[in-house]
Amino acid sequence: AQSVTQLGSHVSVSEGALVLLRCNYSSSVPPYLFWYVQYPNQGLQLLLKYTTGATLVKGINGFEAEFKKSETSFHLTKPSAHMSDAAEYFCAVSDQGDKLIFGTGTRLQVFP
């Protein structure tokens, strides 16, 4: 069965600093991996996804993630944080069974 681990339930950065949110997955088959963002009292919005091909994936709002099979990781990064990036971020994995499993989430705070 697949699973997702997000290290760090809270991450705080200064505006303009690098954002790094960690995600490790477990899957018995090549996974499909996703990052979502959730703003207060909202549903989830897709940031980016990895399916096959290029391991560096670019998403919306300047975010990107790199799939590293050897490390079973799919960390999310952004070179320069903006105040509007403050939100909850979820990593998710799906195998060919089509269940979609989410990690525990990381709350990103951005300080001026």
Add this chain to the structure above:
Amino acid sequence: EADIYQTPRYLVIGTGKKITLECSQTMGHDKMYWYQQDPGMELHLIHYSYGVNSTEKGDLSSESTVSRIRTEHFPLTLESARPSHTSQYLCASRAGGASEAFFGQGTRLTVV
């Protein structure tokens, strides 16, 4: 823009009442999901469906039930609401495989 809708957005109801949370999508997706999320916490998969007349329980045990009589509709029912059911319920749909999930805005349920 995602075409998946949940109603109601907010619901306050007394203990013992029967409630149905509605979820509809107009994208023709076969896969639909219900997640339960406490404020600031992770998403727990409680039900999913691979298509009409197909429903499965998720990883988190839930006293709710679901039905999938039509592709576009995936309602969740609580026969007798209890305070422990107070939570946010998120509905999602996807085409399956490598495709991303689209989320509704959520229903925030409070049982008093």
